[in-house]
Amino acid sequence: MKKLFTVLLLAVFMLAQFSMASAATVAGDASITAIPDFSRAVGVDVDWAATGMAAGTKNILIWSREYPAAAYAMSECQLVATINGTSDASGTFTYDFTATALAIANGDQIEFTITVDTDDCAGAPTTPATDSVMGTSYVDTGYVNGIKGNPPSTAAAAGALDTVSCNTFEYWALGADDFGLPAGTPYSGFDQWNLSTTGTFAPPAPIGATSDLLSWKFTFPPTATGPWTVYFTVSDKAGNVTPPAVPFRNAVPVIPAELAACDDFTDTAGHENEVYVRYLADLGLISGFADGSFGPDNTLTRAEAATLFEISNGYDETLLPTSAPAGCDFTDVSASDWFAGWVWQACDDGFMNGVGGGLFDPNNLLTRGQIVTIMGNVANASPLLYGGFINTVNIMTAYWGFGFPFPIREAAWTDVPVGAYYATPVIEAYGLGIADGTSDTTFSPDQPVTRGEFAKMLYRALSRQ
Template identity: 70%
Template sequence: MKKIFTVLLLAVFMLAQFSIASAVAVTGDASITAIPDFSSGTDVDLDWAATGMAAGTKNILVWGREYAAVPVAYDWNDCQLIATIIGTSDASGTFTYDFTTTANLAALSNGDQVEFTLSVDDQTCATADVPAIDSVMGVNYVDTLDPQYYQGNPPSDTGVAPELDIAACNTFEYWALGLDGGPLLPGIAYSGFGTWNPQVTGTFAPPAPLGPDTSLLSWTFNFPATASGVWTATVWPEDMAGNQGAAAEYFRNAVAVDPAELEDCADFTDVAGHADETYIRYLADLGLISGFADGSFGPDNTLTRAEASTLIEISNGYDDTMLPTSAPAGCEFTDVSASDWFAGWVWQACDDGLMNGVGGGLFDPNNLLTRGQVATILNNIFPAYVADPAAFGGFIVTGQPNAILALYPGPIYGYRQAAWTDVSVGAYYAIPVQKAYGWGIAEGTSDTTFSPDQAATRGEFAKMLYRALSVLH
């Protein structure tokens, strides 16, 4: 009996030795040569290389695990076969590591970090040697959220869906504003907008976004005189992790070219090549702004408060036959007389709640309009008309949401935020300025200044008015 037991024990020992020997990693050094900082949580591309491998058949294996303050051992259920190499001592390539087929990495969330290492073995994942617990060759952060964005079609009063609308003339701006990382808590890694391809940094702290938090698209279209048939235009924003929406978004969807779209927009003698040319000419074509008797527009000239009241109420559908002939209650200004050319426009803008006086019973009609006042006027449009917007016409309400009506209500400041050094908390224009910038209607004068007390130029006003009247999609 003792002899039989000894034979059995020897047999078990020999089997164990064979099993151990068969799982010993073969000679060879493998490394991850490149890995994106961020992935969408579905998969990630790893560039790899292996050198000095022994003769025969060997497997390149990639092991993944979620980062933990106290590292956990690699699990063969999260191992994937990169390549089987026969005879060659050196090899390299790109492998797409699929998170969705792993046992422990199939439900990653935003900000999660995944660690990777490689091994060379004559076995496959289920029987290969598990890498040492401190082995990490590359890391990747997870960003699963699609970028948020909205589109601004050119101002229109047709009331049709934005993707079916036509332009008023041959040159117009389609614009859009996108945000990445907005819903995430501070400290959560996200990829940001951009098209860069960075390398591994080696840090285990959440990296700064690779692209900017937000992205403003300004896309100018010029219909050639020979344009015909149907035109389609789409956007499909993508973040640095490769996240996109379910499908491309149309802002023009198989719409036949209209004769009006082949006609030149209204022109002036002094706007060619100006930064605000597209906005000026387009709004002029709609009859919302006008130039001077000599054929110029004066895009760099300043604007008075009286002129601003006129332009905003023209956008609201008024003409001089519809204006009040005396001051409505609450709009009696001592510096506005019935004989003034602007009296009816000022009274109407005041009565509609779009423009207020400056205090002391004054409207200050001939003083220059400031950038902060422009933002305030645009912000006033929503609270003025929220009760019954259908009662107002023109370009303020077109049957489709526009930026100032759809996005300005409440304390929602928009997709972009800025710490302006010259916008004081509590200033009457503080919130309107934040909203105008946040929703893409206005830009700063620098990265840190908005210059709210600086006189607005006629060109700046045209751009802000164009954006504010754009039909959103």
């Protein structure tokens, strides 16, 4: 799969200040007062200041080198300013990497030093004094890396040309500055998504310096007409900007179905998972109760989960087995149970297993750790089993199921033990943006999953590329 972004290598800031002595015996002190936290290979702005300059022409010179591999060289000496007469001065010098002899690459550390001389570089000493004022920075030429999720769809159209099922949906993406970098590699941090659309919206605030999850929810206004385009150009704090992402819709005209409200329930208005519940209901992947409610905060049973996954897999009651397939004959599931065919199909597909002792435990509550484990089973099942919405180029099957290098984002969970059966699925589901934690440090794997939480996870898992 083509990734949405390319990998980023970048920078943390380091600045060391030492006592200054000029390279030539002339009066005056010069210092580097600031260097950006990070820089691209195009160049870097170096702030400088000079004080106590004696009468006469004095030159402020700046030198650079790849640190610590290379020595200072005359070819890296550049004139910062020429000062006539007794003067204090300061300014910013843009050191142009493209015009230097340095071979700059991602992750390189560049050291700068500044001197006061009577001559310019042509007549200056061949190297600066060892105690000249120095500062260092790292270099970045790469981009943020990540994935994006278009609303779930089984349309034959490419994602860039697809339309939505109803007027309210989530277009989301996950990007990280440090994705794929070895431990200890410097990087600058995620900056912003730079969202663009012909509609109106309020972009969400970033959630962190190293990774960011974009959850872009908006509603087509009733007056929407003509072509719409939705995309972003994510940037990092070094100023690297990706080319525009492949749009969710590329000048696709609004159709009447996109102006119709999504399926509604009596108890979802204002709920944090309302968009996911209503959109999946509009697709026919989930349903509510006879009284018109959905119960977004209600818990989910194992039998219900088997049903919902197989509906997403393209099954209906007419396609289900009427007797238990080999290896799926559970003593607590009989043919007269409403869920029997769904449980047998989920077992036969390898999505869900029993709990031991010949039991499936259909009425027991499903936990958050169990639900992401089932998703991992779905993602890694044989592609020949796929149908319906699972048989699309989506986050779960196109990334999780094909060995995508996890994770794009990471968390230090205090409640996910090493070696727990759900440990890897938790890391993978969170790392792909499918599941969120219950706090910055907890995933709550043993907590029953709610119907609303499941709707969000399923929406994200089935999101198209």
